[in-house]
Amino acid sequence: MCRTACEHSRVLVCRVGIAVAAVFTFMLQAQPAGGPLSREDARQRAKALSALGRKLFSDPRLSRSGQVSCSSCHDPAFAYGPPNARPVQPGGPEMQAFGMRAVPSLRYLQAVPHFSEHFFDESGGDDSVDAGPTGGLTWDGRVDRGREQARIPLLSPLEMANAKVADVVASALGSDYALDLKRLAGRRASILRTFDTILDALQAWQEEPDQFYPYSSKYDAWLAGKARLSEQEERGRRLFIDPSKGDCARCHIAERGANGTPPQFTDYGLIALGVPRNPEVPANSNPDWYDLGMCGPQRTDLQKRHEYCGRFRTPSLRNVATRSSFFHNGVFHTLKEVVEFYARRDTHPDKWYPRDRSGTLQKFNDLPDKYNGNIEMGTPFGGEEGSNPSLDDAAIDDVIAFLKTLTDGYRQEP
Numbered sequence: 001m002c003r004t005a006c007e008h009s010r011v012l013v014c015r016v017g018i019a020v021a022a023v024f025t026f027m028l029q030a031q032p033a034g035g036p037l038s039r040e041d042a043r044q045r046a047k048a049l050s051a052l053g054r055k056l057f058s059d060p061r062l063s064r065s066g067q068v069s070c071s072s073c074h075d076p077a078f079a080y081g082p083p084n085a086r087p088v089q090p091g092g093p094e095m096q097a098f099g100m101r102a103v104p105s106l107r108y109l110q111a112v113p114h115f116s117e118h119f120f121d122e123s124g125g126d127d128s129v130d131a132g133p134t135g136g137l138t139w140d141g142r143v144d145r146g147r148e149q150a151r152i153p154l155l156s157p158l159e160m161a162n163a164k165v166a167d168v169v170a171s172a173l174g175s176d177y178a179l180d181l182k183r184l185a186g187r188r189a190s191i192l193r194t195f196d197t198i199l200d201a202l203q204a205w206q207e208e209p210d211q212f213y214p215y216s217s218k219y220d221a222w223l224a225g226k227a228r229l230s231e232q233e234e235r236g237r238r239l240f241i242d243p244s245k246g247d248c249a250r251c252h253i254a255e256r257g258a259n260g261t262p263p264q265f266t267d268y269g270l271i272a273l274g275v276p277r278n279p280e281v282p283a284n285s286n287p288d289w290y291d292l293g294m295c296g297p298q299r300t301d302l303q304k305r306h307e308y309c310g311r312f313r314t315p316s317l318r319n320v321a322t323r324s325s326f327f328h329n330g331v332f333h334t335l336k337e338v339v340e341f342y343a344r345r346d347t348h349p350d351k352w353y354p355r356d357r358s359g360t361l362q363k364f365n366d367l368p369d370k371y372n373g374n375i376e377m378g379t380p381f382g383g384e385e386g387s388n389p390s391l392d393d394a395a396i397d398d399v400i401a402f403l404k405t406l407t408d409g410y411r412q413e414p
Ligand code: HEC
Pocket: 057, 068, 069, 070, 071, 072, 073, 074, 089, 090, 091, 099, 100, 101, 102, 103, 104, 105, 106, 109, 136, 137, 138, 139, 140, 146, 149, 150, 153, 154, 158, 159, 160, 202, 298
């Protein structure tokens, strides 16, 4: 029925639906030992959880070093992404450890579907097509909900580095918001229940629409007929969606969903792009170590599925211009390099990959050769070596101008 309209909108969840789902989640989270709450009590509890979550989110006392909070890596001033150009951020008990991956933005995660190996889009796209591995949180989709995700940095030896749940709880109970936490966890709550309340609070905060999915970019204003794109931005938009040019919208969906939902600039698919290895990531100093995304080593349930090696979740491009490190290993530091990589990965591989001692080009050097068949070859990739790339320099600048319209906080010119 809606072939063209839906082609690029495989995964969109209605914003109203999200709000309802959020209230529903709160009601579930809100259920104390005594049984269900009234709707009004659930609303009040959700508000209190979110207020507590906001404090927890920026409290460095919750880390063993006393120096990192969620907001050190997910900075509100950078769309809840990293505040600097480091490919990976420091953490650990004494701030001497480093993570293995670039810090993603925490905006627009509200509609990420739970991970599935076979995704059939029922929210506006063509639901008869198996879109393959899709969804889940983190770069490899290994977690489904924000509250499970929060457990990872709190306990990871490379991040907030608490040895055990009880340490997190003790730090929180020693803080100025301890009373709020106790009230929400319930009288005489166990350590586990108190920890669960901390996770619920962090999730509740990350579901605040104004903070985490404001849809306030110039592009949103344009979609609503309240702003005009400049000529360059408009050229960039066309290149972005043109299947013979950028073809970016194939994965970074740019149109509203069939039910009018705003585009998220991702279809949440897990895809291997073959990005170059980043020698600045400390873990990469071991030449035998590879971050294979979906097939491990951080994700452990699909390690035998070799067809998944090298795949990472397509990120939203909303607010991408506020970042200074791109791709899962933070290998690039400017949008120019990123868009050029798409256009010239195959036409000019020399620009991206090193040669070994014998002079052989090590194309796709961040993936063992046996997995090279997993790498995406469709437009904008492909093209004979030395041939003209799908986007020239001017076109690359146009696409970047368009990407900059995706930054939240656009103020209309009077
Ligand atoms: C030391 C830096 C650091 C700290 C501190 C940190 N994170 Fe993260 N966060 C990351 C990295 C790196 C990833 C990507 C992890 C991966 O792909 O394995 C991530 C991923 C996430 C994701 C999934 C994002 C996505 O796109 O799927 C969420 C949600 C999240 N973090 C929430 C939090 C919360 C809540 C806290 C505080 C309790 C926190 N983070 C603390 C670095 C950090």
